Amino acid sequence: MVFSLLAVVLDNTILNVAIKTIADPVHGLGATQGELEWAMNSYTLAFAGLLFTFGVIGDRYGRKRTLMIGMLVFGLSSLASAYAQTPGQLIGARAIMGIGGAAIMPATLAIISNVFPLRERGKAIGIWASGVGIAITIGPVTGGLLLEHFWWGSVFLINVPIVALALALNAALVPESRDPNPSRLDPGGVLLSIAGLVSLVYGLVRITDLGTVADATVIVPSLIGLAILAGFVWYEYRIDHPAFDVRHFRSPMFTTALTTVGLVFFAATGMMFFISFYWQIVRGYSPLETGVLVLPFAAAQLIFAPQSTRITQRFGPKAVGTTAMVVISGCLAAYALVDEATPVWILLVLAFFQGAAMANIMPPATTAIMNALPREKAGVGSSMNNVFRQVGGTFGIAVLGAILSAVYRGEMEGKAGALPEPLREAVVESISGAAGVAGRLGPAAARVMEAANDAFLTGMHWAALGAAAIGLLGALITARWMPGKAAAAAEVPGERKKEAAVL
Numbered sequence: 001m002v003f004s005l006l007a008v009v010l011d012n013t014i015l016n017v018a019i020k021t022i023a024d025p026v027h028g029l030g031a032t033q034g035e036l037e038w039a040m041n042s043y044t045l046a047f048a049g050l051l052f053t054f055g056v057i058g059d060r061y062g063r064k065r066t067l068m069i070g071m072l073v074f075g076l077s078s079l080a081s082a083y084a085q086t087p088g089q090l091i092g093a094r095a096i097m098g099i100g101g102a103a104i105m106p107a108t109l110a111i112i113s114n115v116f117p118l119r120e121r122g123k124a125i126g127i128w129a130s131g132v133g134i135a136i137t138i139g140p141v142t143g144g145l146l147l148e149h150f151w152w153g154s155v156f157l158i159n160v161p162i163v164a165l166a167l168a169l170n171a172a173l174v175p176e177s178r179d180p181n182p183s184r185l186d187p188g189g190v191l192l193s194i195a196g197l198v199s200l201v202y203g204l205v206r207i208t209d210l211g212t213v214a215d216a217t218v219i220v221p222s223l224i225g226l227a228i229l230a231g232f233v234w235y236e237y238r239i240d241h242p243a244f245d246v247r248h249f250r251s252p253m254f255t256t257a258l259t260t261v262g263l264v265f266f267a268a269t270g271m272m273f274f275i276s277f278y279w280q281i282v283r284g285y286s287p288l289e290t291g292v293l294v295l296p297f298a299a300a301q302l303i304f305a306p307q308s309t310r311i312t313q314r315f316g317p318k319a320v321g322t323t324a325m326v327v328i329s330g331c332l333a334a335y336a337l338v339d340e341a342t343p344v345w346i347l348l349v350l351a352f353f354q355g356a357a358m359a360n361i362m363p364p365a366t367t368a369i370m371n372a373l374p375r376e377k378a379g380v381g382s383s384m385n386n387v388f389r390q391v392g393g394t395f396g397i398a399v400l401g402a403i404l405s406a407v408y409r410g411e412m413e414g415k416a417g418a419l420p421e422p423l424r425e426a427v428v429e430s431i432s433g434a435a436g437v438a439g440r441l442g443p444a445a446a447r448v449m450e451a452a453n454d455a456f457l458t459g460m461h462w463a464a465l466g467a468a469a470i471g472l473l474g475a476l477i478t479a480r481w482m483p484g485k486a487a488a489a490a491e492v493p494g495e496r497k498k499e500a501a502v503l
Contacts, residue, residue, distance in 0.1 A: 055383025070103025
């Protein structure tokens with residue numbers, strides 16, 4: 001299951017490394033900024049919008065079958081992306097990749113929850129979570145290596161052999177599982193979930209595109225999405241065959257764990273996204289070197305995630321979760337003190353501690369979500385977990401990016417006045433634009449980049465403080481509502497108590 005998920009998680013991180021190359025008219029497709037944004041957004045919209053739907057499909061028609069179909073779709077669309085001849089073809093292929101990814105991700109966790117008994121499930125989910133963390137980190141390294149030796153399409157083509165091997169392994173090793181007594185179909189709930197998630201995520205990615213929340217294309221779809229999702233909850237509560245029984249939200253452990261997952265990814269994903277700009281532009285490292293510099297985060301995931309269940313069993317989810325959220329907040333707040341001369345080893349230590357803290361909260365939170373639902377609803381539970389991860393991460397990148405962009409633009413407005421208008425606009429827009437302009441300015445380049453770096457660091461400091469505040473909010477929620485050691489054991493559903501008694 002970890003290997004099956006590898007291609008999906010790698011793809012979510014590896015594209016960031018290839019963006020500049022794809023934009024190159026000679027070595028890439030000559031994609032515009034808007035086309036590049038949609039190459040990323042088309043995947044995000046399809047992926048986030050269909051996560052819940054494929055969880056329901058897997059529970060009803062077979063999780064292994066759903067996983068295999070998703071892998072096949074993902075592999076074929078990766079091949080199409082690698083050989084796309086125009087930005088439009090790439091955007092379309094990426095959207096289909098998002099559909100395949102949405103089928104794969106919830107199925108992997110649902111299958112793990114069905115294969116492993118209660119006493120082993122937490123450890124298995126810990127290994128699954130460590131695999132996700134490692135894949136997130138090695139994506140930039142893999143992308144850097146590929147782009148140094150091959151053409152831009154290789155960052156997508158690498159998925160094909162991974163998918164082929166995963167299909168063979170799944171066919172040989174993975175048992176089929178499904179809900180033995182499925183209720184009637186709930187097309188209304190499924191359609192509401194798709195419409196609500198797509199609309200909400202579209203509004204969020206527009207924040208990233210525009211760098212502001214004060215725009216109708218952000219506000220209107222976001223509010224519509226929230227209204228539709230509220231309607232989804234209302235509708236599911238009132239029908240006798242819901243795709244998801246919203247009464248599960250009454251469980252403090254289930255609801256708090258989902259909230260924690262969303263807040264962790266809001267805070268951490270946003271900063272991980274922007275720290276790559278710090279390494280590559282402010283510090284001048286290559287994409288490959290940038291990928292290597294975040295390996296301590298992966299090392300911490302590999303070391304601590306498989307052990308997280310043992311720690312949680314000893315101290316309880318409340319104590320472990322609250323401590324981990326405080327550590328994450330502290331690491332994020334420390335980025336507010338980072339400048340151009342900060343020793344690299346300090347940033348590596350921060351990455352390690354942040355990775356260790358996430359490794360001690362994500363597996364227990366995910367296990368709590370999966371244990372709160374009956375085994376036959378594992379696909380829906382996995383989908384809910386992944387929806388909160390995806391929406392939280394997208395929201396984090398959007399909001400923290402808007403903070404960084406607003407501060408950067410405010411700082412640069414008064415420092416780029418002497419430049420010609422087209423150049424001034426690019427410099428004020430982003431640090432990437434400033435770097436592109438500086439390459440054509442000759443002796444004046446150093447002054448432009450010094451101002452841009454200072455403005456970017458100021459914006460990054462404010463974004464880091466915002467991320468830290470969200471982390472502290474998560475710590476407060478965990479401390480207040482996450483059950484303690486004894487209460488967590490008492491929340492296991494009746495059938496799981498029987499299973500635990502038998503084991």
